[in-house]
Amino acid sequence: MTTNRDPMVPDGAVNPIDTDYKVGQDNIVVNVGPFGLDIHNRVFMISGLAVVAFVVLTLAFQNQVAPLFSGLRNWLTANLDWFFISAGNIFVLVCLGLAISPLGKVRLGGTEAKPDYSYTAWFSMLFAAGMGIGLMFYGVSEPLAHFGTAMGGTTLENGVRTDWAPLGAAAGNALEAQRLGMAATIYHWALHPWAIYAILALGLALFSFNKGLPLTIRSVFYPLLGERVWGWPGHVIDILAVLSTMFGLATSLGFGASQAAAGLNHLFGISMGETTQIVLVIGITAIALVSVLAGLDAGVKRLSEINMALALLLLVFVLLVGPTLALITGFFSNLGAYLQYLPALSMPFGRDDANYSQGWTAFYWAWWISWSPFVGMFIARVSRGRSVREFIISVLLVPSLACVLWMTVFGQTAILQVVNDGYRAAADADLPLQIFAMLEALPLAQITSFIAIILVVVFFVTSSDSGSLVIDVISAGGKVDAPTPQRVFWCTFEGLVAIALLLGGGLVSLQAMAVSTGFPFTIVLLVATVAVIKGLASEPRKG
Secondary structure (H helix, E strand, O other): OOOOOOOOOOOOOOOOOOOOOOOOOHHHOOEEOOOOOEEOHHHHHHHHHHHHHHHHHHHHOHHHHHHHHHHHHHHHHHHHHHHHHHHHHHHHHHHHHHHHOHHHHOEOOOOOOOOOOOHHHHHHHHHHHHOOHHHHHHOOHHHHHHHHHHOOOEEEEOOEEEEOOOOOOOOOOHHHHHHHHHHHHHHOOOHHHHHHHHHHHHHHHHHHHHOOOOOOHHHHHHHHHHHHHHOHHHHHHHHHHHHHHHHHHHHHHHHHHHHHHHHHHHHHOOOOOHHHHHHHHHHHHHHHHHHHHHOOHHHHHHHHHHHHHHHHHHHHHHHHHOOHHHHHHHHHHHHHHHHHHHHHHOOOOOOOOHHHHHHHHHHHHHHHHHHHHHHHHHHHHOOOOOEHHHHHHHHHHHHHHHHHHHHHHHHHHHHHHHHHHOOOHHHHOOHHHHHHHHHHOOOOHHHHHHHHHHHHHHHHHHHHHHHHHHHHHHHOOOOOOOOHHHHHHHHHHHHHHHHHHHHOOOHHHHHHHHHHHHHHHHHHHHHHHHHHHHHHHOOOOOO
């Protein structure tokens, strides 16, 4: 079966919803194997074997790999921080350019396409995409770290105590230190990460909904590679996407395990060592497997709804019992500070805050980029019928504002506890414990801390379940309803990779793999940006 609705569609390509699901090229034929597997052989086999080999070797040589991971992370962030920061700026500028250009009139799904979801439902899903383990892990710790260093103190940099200050110290001025600390935090959670997601999501939506190509990363490159996209160049792109997503997810799962262990230690005195974290990873991965077996609607959808309700409940509680007026005014003040400091924060060269640009920004950008196939595919699948202008403005602004609100409520509450009350328990705690120490100073601390643990666990489950679905779609050549055993395989190995990294160096190893897989995929994403622009230029525009 073929469809040639557009000159961008290759001969033999079919819409992903067609049951035949072949693209007319032997290299990307999806095969049904003897065990009921429905896979694209080369991508599945190479990426699957690479992940299995990584787990085995890391577990076998734990002592040897820990310094290797540490050195790898330090070298990449020290030498390539300018590259990651420049790439982030490019994605933001391209998104803004597309939004204001005539290409913004292109509609995802064709000129007559209607949105699949109302604004309320669509915005809710965009908001949900922005909520994750990262916000729980860094929501208190990062604002406190940047505030402390802006005041000229010694704080935690990704778990390691160090002296540094983004853009220079605020000379003991607590108010300006708050503004600077929140601006430095928001920079990592607002426009830049969402521009990264928006670029890939836009490409996936365009080439799937408008061009009739498979819902996989290689399809975005058809304007540049032509028929070669179905051969080894395309295989390499999809393999990089699988490995990038796998290690980006494993980083988040490792963070979640360490924070859940810290919460259990805080509430019940349970050891927060490696054994507890590994048991948590195994237990939560088992829950994720149950969710996988239950199916998308009965599993991850229901868990996501529970998670959103709990996150909103915790957010509103802290807002109401904390310094409410200061948080409401702080939301707008923090946005202003972010815009004020944005040019300096996003400057890739000539900086004198190497620990900030390397220890934080370079890691974050690599982490977001490694997550981009996961988040991008989710956003693409819920955005049919939106114009490119509408899509970019919404994807950049709605989740960014949600992240600013979250960081303001949790982070600034912790900062004001230090400034106004002299309460330093959160500031002095280890990074995974800081959110629980902040909640300890508020009413109903035992209940809210328990809710925070549940949030981390459910974020873990939904990330693992959804991530295994996205990896499976990519490794199955873009098929969205591949057999469940394949998702079980990927879900299981997400947990095993997280365990291997925790045993092979902890947080530093988790960060190292996010950066090392994020680097090559940054190059992929930069090239994809060119392909997206070419693809949009070939589309009819209406209105």
